Amino acid sequence: MDVPEAPAVPLFDNSHELDAIWDPLMIAVSNVLRCGDYILGNETEQFERALAAWLQCGHAIGVASGSDALYLALAGNGIGPGDEVVTSPFTFIATVQAITRVGARPVFADIDPHTLNLDERFVESVITDRTAAVLVVHIFGQPCDMDTFGTLAGHRGLALIEDAAQALGSTWRGQRTGTFGDAAAISFFPTKTLGAAGDGGAVVTNDADIDQKVRRLRIHGALEKYLYTVLGTNSRLDELQAAILNVKLPRLDAWIRQRRAIADAYSDAIPRSACRPLDEDERAKGAFSQYTVRVPDGRDSLRDYLCQARIGTAVHYPRPLHLQPALSMLGYRQGDFPIAEQACREVLSLPCYPGLSGSAVSRVAEMIAEWQVNVGGGL
Template structure:
């Protein structure tokens, strides 16, 4: 049996007529930049996030960068984040001219460990970026407490976590701002790049809206150095078709996760460590990630059986070659480094079939037997 990591074809077929219609409408309107589709999506995502504002931008990486700039992060500042995340998190810090400062992760959730943050704060620290990895929010209460104590901005990297909640609060409600990615593989994915920033801060929203259009307001008058980073009207139209289905798709992901966990417990017991959805949090399972022994050998075996898997992420950011000048070394963040050696993500998408999941788990069991 062939089991892909992600299959968007069935989803497209259910939405095909609506997609063709809205894309034809956009092309017929000849309004391709910051039109009505972008405005509608911004309004809907802001409401969904329980925030006052949403600002559509070119991609999730720019979303972090623009949010940091709007929060006043610049050269000479430091921003605290996790070393166990996609490169864009720390890349945005560096592009803003600041220095990434890493702290270790919670081994249960793979998210930043709040108990490690305060020791990393210096007089140069300007912000904290908690990453809501794999679809579950980080432990925000202590992070907010630390940020308030030290007058720091919080930019939530929610690229993988649209729809997740923490003690009833949505992404963006607890931080200064939160950033989404609409990369095609995300829970709410475009047919190309796209991103968005949500916030309740009036000043931040205004700054971000100006930064995304070359720092121009009014047009051709530039008071800040901005970028060309606008959410495309065609992509917004695609996302407007998909958005009403997001909660249903999240529920399907949650059901698939529950099925995986049940099957794995039945067939492997404690041989693998399954994901934990913590109490008072809504985990939207962008990924279903295990901790396993002999991870690389398992991955190779599953590939031979026609099963795709992914490793998010095989090399922690603090030991990436591009960040060698920061002075970190292997061993500095043992939990993150251990996760990088043990974590493997199984196929996960709303339309995943029970027989596909049964096959995946049976092959994992066969490998360990």
């Protein structure tokens, strides 16, 4: 008798989200298509107001992507040629591309070995008289220590920018990430906690001057139509994506609770002798855009084993930014940031999204335990 094959557990599946909102989603999309107002119309204005209210911050500016949001957050703060911006080598390359796009120089500092977020002790050691900003990254949706970074930036007279691309829905001491610094960047890439049906992003800030600068920069630098006071770019959240996000945003709190429940279930079920979850500061509540574990021995072996069991995984990230060929001009070498380099050898992201069943979580945990017994990896 044939044994039925176990169902696949994909790394990402948004069918649960879509099923819950399909009818209002189709109405919203249809309304945009019929009205013909596709760029910076009512849907975008409504979403910007709703997002700012949800974050409890002053302003939200819809832009074309999370990458553009990072660039515009820096540009809106006046960061440019001759400046240095300190950030993490353990993040997606868009973080550093934004720094180079404004003409500034990225400067790396190593990360905390427990949370994998930027470590303020290492940041302090690389600040110079050319440092203009610290760009913190809330990696995997886990908040950085914003108390310490706020104090550091304030004492040093530096801009504090948050890369909150993965962190919408996380909090530090009950305050939403993205609302601590001078400005923050959010991504609405489809796999994020609030995902569009394509690219999208937002810059959020409590500073009215930064708000106006970013709004001007996103439409080619126009103060009014055909009057350009600065050279900007073309980066606008389109009406279709805004309409989709308007339908989704009221459900985000519930979806974040589901992500946290899944993370708790993983932490209870996964054998700690095989791999370990990242530490979560007691002052923080993560959004868990990814649920990431560390596998000190045999990460790639475990990933292959899970793949054979039809369980999706990802490595965020396999190579730290200071060792990327495109950034060789910065002059960093292997060994410069050993904690980040070790993290890249060990991290593995597991399926984590609203609608992921308890049985799926149990299956992932069982396969990890089975791998440890059969292959012998782990701690």
